[in-house]
Amino acid sequence: MFSFQQWAAQIHSFLLEKTGTYTLLIECIIIGILAISLFAILGLVLVLMERKVAAHIQIRMGPNRVGPAGMLQTVADTLKLLMKEGLVPRLADKFLFNLAPFLVMMVAMMLLAPIAFARGVQIWDINIGVLYITAVSSVSVIGVMMAGWSSNNKFAMLGAMRSGAQIVSYELSAGFSILCIVVLSGSLQISDIIASQESGWWLFRGHIPVLIAFVIYIIAVTAETNRAPFDLAEAESELTAGFHTEYSGMRFALFFLAEYINIFIVCALGATLFLGGWMPLHIAHWDGFNHLMDWIPSSVWFMGKTFFLIFLIMWFRWTFPRLRVDQLLNLEWKYLLPIGLLNLLLVTWIAIKGWHF
Amino acid sequence: MFIKEYIKEVYQGVSSLLKGMKKTGYYFFHPSEIITQQYPDNRHELKLPERFRGEVVMAHDDNNEHACTGCTACELACPNGTIKIITKMDLTPEGKKKKALDTFIYHLELCTMCNLCIEACPTNAIQMAQTFEHSVYDRNKLTKKLNQPNSKIREGVE
């Protein structure tokens, strides 16, 4: 079996031998290039996936003209967006207007750091990984607000205000569901959380309370990433395009890309916390089965779980109508938050008593 | 009681959402339900109904003869001024003068395919064709002359 860890060690020792003191710098550059290329590939794949999922749900074929089976459709779209003129409204706050898409993008990029993509493939295994993700992801709301405010457009401003209220409130329930797993595994470090699921994923080991936490997590992150049915910030039929009404060309593409990267990250985190990250499906005392599962590469496990969750979120989007602003906040404060709090209590009880499998 | 209602509400809401997801999920996993046609690819098997109104055409037989007497009934019936008929005076073998069709001008760009001209035609000289790919790069190409060059009226059509 090939292992990323071995490769990384080899490259590290090779660089250490050749370049000496500059090793860290060169490694940083390599990581940066890898992260950016991952971004580009993820954006293309996810947009295509969204369009294909939407098409098949809506009894259509989806893009099927550019490239084999429409695979290059998003490449063509990106090319089109690159060549498009990026307009800035005359009365817009130009500095903030230009800064906002990059801020949103940067936040998405920073969130990649603690994600474990496979066994040993992790940019930064910080010991407060989960806390880092919840903290940094809140910054993206500033980018959205900036975009909405600086556009000097009333639709954009309304969208940004909605987005602010939405992200701030839904972070609470997302945080509570994450806390459930932190309580069970006893660590904030991503690698520890994954290691704690070696004998089975938390979703299966933690009885019904973890299942509820998982459902709340999925709902909350759907809202946090501004996806339908919670896409009030860009509600098409109400606010035309919400906070990015005035954006065009590459600036719009950055918003668009950041949305999909954010989905990937929250789904990756969900997969890590509830479905064991890159950990294969293990069932206690079934050694033969466990051994068989270990044969599947860990990166395939991680990507499979993540894309399953992404599919789930896309499935939501193409099924449900949009909520209204006050209903959105009702759902959070009257249903998700109380249930989440009670749930956390139950999970803590289970963790203390050691009732989980 | 309050908590019971609360739980019932949550349960009903979630189950109604799951029902919808089941429906869309069914379509996702059954690609045979796809109904879209791949239009430019299926051009060969694309059959339009015989009554479909695509454009007005004038039928000519093998002898390059049509049935239009130039009576201008269609021109009068047309609500948009789509049809313009220019007549000429022909000499019959008996030496009499007779009105005949010179040019049948048809403005496809003005036509609304209302079928009133075909209804009005007493000799069934014009018909609706099933063509529908009318786009051209030059608007002038949409102004058509329906009678073919050197065509004449069929014997016996009055």
Add this chain to the structure above:
Amino acid sequence: MYAETQIISSSENNPQLKEGQLVINVGPQHPATHGVLHLVITLEGETIVKIEPHLGYIHRSIEKMSESLSYRQFIYVTSRMDYLSAHINNLGCALCVEKGMQIEVPARAQAIRIIMSELTRIASHELWIGAMAMDLGAMTPFFYTFRERETINDIMEQTCGARLTMNYMVPGGVMYDLHPEFVTRVRAFITQFKDKVTELEDLVTNNIIFRNRTEGIGILSKEDAISFGCTGPVARASGVDGDIRKRFPYTGYEQLDFEQCLHQAGDSFARYIVRIREMYQSIRIIEQLIDQIPEGDFQAKTKAVIKLPKGEFYTRVETARGELGVYIISEGGTTPYRIKYRSPGFSNLSALDHMARGSKIGDLMATMGTLDLVIPDIDR
């Protein structure tokens, strides 16, 4: 400078607005208005203070145009008014001309007219459900309802020769006889419709988000519905029993057994459910007729040039959106002296301000969606 004050019309620079109010323009190009309707909305936060509809972006002067067209020709133009119920508009005009000519329409033509009208009504409501669900953010039902609508359009195309603007009704009957396959295809459609319409129940009707978005939103009381002149499903959802097919039966509706769908709530959900029930009633009407379409002529014998006697003629028909009145003044010539259409969309739109005041922008979309506005019908 003019452009700037137009763009930022908030309370800071517009003296007509109170502190904290702002004006947004929904339309003429906006995804929710389904056309070129322009709503000037005064907002306070997200709450609607006032709505001012601006019309005229798609005015084609159909009424004036009709004055220069003969009584055979002016019918096709009305397909372009409310293009979703083109058949019924044409039927209204044909009935008015027939009233003036005092001719009897053959029984076969009457049956065909009713079947076509009801098929049009189903197609219109199907499209409306999809478009309304899309207003509320659900994209997928649109495609499912379009599948059924497509079947109707195919049937129309086969019999009438066109899919949307058919021009099938002529004074004295219909333009052609039914296509030989018509009856079997309509029967197949009825089976398909009954099979597939239940999907909407799972996806839309019982969906908790949809229920919350529509129940109790945009309430129009019975008195207001009458005073605004609302007709069609909008009025029936408020309890006004004003179905023209029941009140003033035309072209043989009096012999048919169907119900007028009434609802008392008057909110957006009531308007939705009334339309769903109306589709079932339309299916019921078609089922009564499809097996016993009388034999005979499909068109009464009329003169080539129609002249109406001097006088005034008014007929009304129930389109998918409400009452369409056709009013012709004739001076005895071959063209009408004056034509006036009483279109349902215009009066239904006038109730929008009353219904949406005090609600959120999201509610406005639900309210406007359930009014089923077709903008060319409002502007003509």
